[in-house]
Amino acid sequence: MRPLSDRVGTFTDSVIRRMTRISNKYGAINLSQGFPDLDPPKPMLGALAKAAYEGPHQYSITYGAQNLREKLAEKFNRVSGLNVDPDTQVIVTCGGTEAMMCAMMTVCNPGDRVMVFSPFYENYGADAILSGAEPVYIPLVPPEYEFDLSLIEQGFKEGAKAIIICNPSNPCGKVFTREELMAIGRLAVRYDAYVITDEVYEHMVYAPSVHTVMAGLPGMAERTVTCSSLSKTFSITGWRLGYLIGSEQVIEAAKKVHDFLTVGAPAPLQEAAVAGLSFGEDYYRELNILYTEKRNYFLAGLDRIGLKHNAPQGTYFVLIDISDFLALEQFKGYTDLEFCEWLIREIGVAAVPGSSFFREPVNDLIRLHFARGREVLDEALNRLSKLDQLLK
Numbered sequence: 001m002r003p004l005s006d007r008v009g010t011f012t013d014s015v016i017r018r019m020t021r022i023s024n025k026y027g028a029i030n031l032s033q034g035f036p037d038l039d040p041p042k043p044m045l046g047a048l049a050k051a052a053y054e055g056p057h058q059y060s061i062t063y064g065a066q067n068l069r070e071k072l073a074e075k076f077n078r079v080s081g082l083n084v085d086p087d088t089q090v091i092v093t094c095g096g097t098e099a100m101m102c103a104m105m106t107v108c109n110p111g112d113r114v115m116v117f118s119p120f121y122e123n124y125g126a127d128a129i130l131s132g133a134e135p136v137y138i139p140l141v142p143p144e145y146e147f148d149l150s151l152i153e154q155g156f157k158e159g160a161k162a163i164i165i166c167n168p169s170n171p172c173g174k175v176f177t178r179e180e181l182m183a184i185g186r187l188a189v190r191y192d193a194y195v196i197t198d199e200v201y202e203h204m205v206y207a208p209s210v211h212t213v214m215a216g217l218p219g220m221a222e223r224t225v226t227c228s229s230l231s232k233t234f235s236i237t238g239w240r241l242g243y244l245i246g247s248e249q250v251i252e253a254a255k256k257v258h259d260f261l262t263v264g265a266p267a268p269l270q271e272a273a274v275a276g277l278s279f280g281e282d283y284y285r286e287l288n289i290l291y292t293e294k295r296n297y298f299l300a301g302l303d304r305i306g307l308k309h310n311a312p313q314g315t316y317f318v319l320i321d322i323s324d325f326l327a328l329e330q331f332k333g334y335t336d337l338e339f340c341e342w343l344i345r346e347i348g349v350a351a352v353p354g355s356s357f358f359r360e361p362v363n364d365l366i367r368l369h370f371a372r373g374r375e376v377l378d379e380a381l382n383r384l385s386k387l388d389q390l391l392k
């Protein structure tokens, strides 16, 4: 047989999602792929049941059901101070994943450079390959995951057409400050570039950090393509509902890409999602309190065990430093992936190897998530506490 496309040879399957499969195989506690075990809010389930009996069961308008787009625009306008039009500036997608792919395919020609912070959510690598873009990596330097603005300017000077900003940032938990975003925004204006944001963790931001909507900053509405999702906000990762918001010009083009990629997101699930988007501010406040508690609880547990970790300002991820373990004779020559496989088999907890997020050769970090109930987190911490013995 003739070989398949070159492009499929240039990236692997998702390591994040592969870790879930390995975790399932060994019956480990899965803190790798980041999805919550909370139930979706009851009113959404009621609306879903109603939709099951009463429909809609056929295609919605390809770029999203009217009522859902109206709710999304309303929510976005509330937080951004903008006045986006639900008909011409919003597309409902199959998850944030499609939103990002659609944004990249809309903005980029093959060969266009796109800046990506490293560490980065692994999808961006594949998104770049599939859209033909060439990623240019800008390091986020630990422990604070700061970046050097002059490298971004350099990237734009050398012709980068866009920059991807995941805010809050998966996997390092960085929340970009307003000043940082303004500085990047000024460069994007100066060099006439696009900013593609991934804001799926927008409600998992821990005080004193606050989430700033890039599109709402001066001069940014026309050049920002905002990607987000309902997955994390309503604990419905399996519903595959995301969205894209941008200028009329961008969205008009993106509608075509979306139409031919997927036709549309599932109609009954869109209908049910409207119930969630009808919640008031209380819902988001309580969600934030819940995740703040989870974060503090889990990080305190890691501290008790003596595992070194970062302090995420947002998201539900934490990076654990495993360098002390890799220095032990037992793990000599181990990659972080091999360590994660060992962790699943011997400790019963699944993590994602940090190397799948970094451009740089980083081998001593693993990512855990804490979007789980108290008992699960307790059991995970209990299992992880066995690690402590190894260092004694």
Ligand code: GLN
Residues within 6 Å of the ligand: 016, 017, 032, 033, 034, 035, 097, 121, 170
């Ligand atoms: N964003 C989640 C993570 O990093 C997973 C999302 C997905 O698998 N589509 O784990």
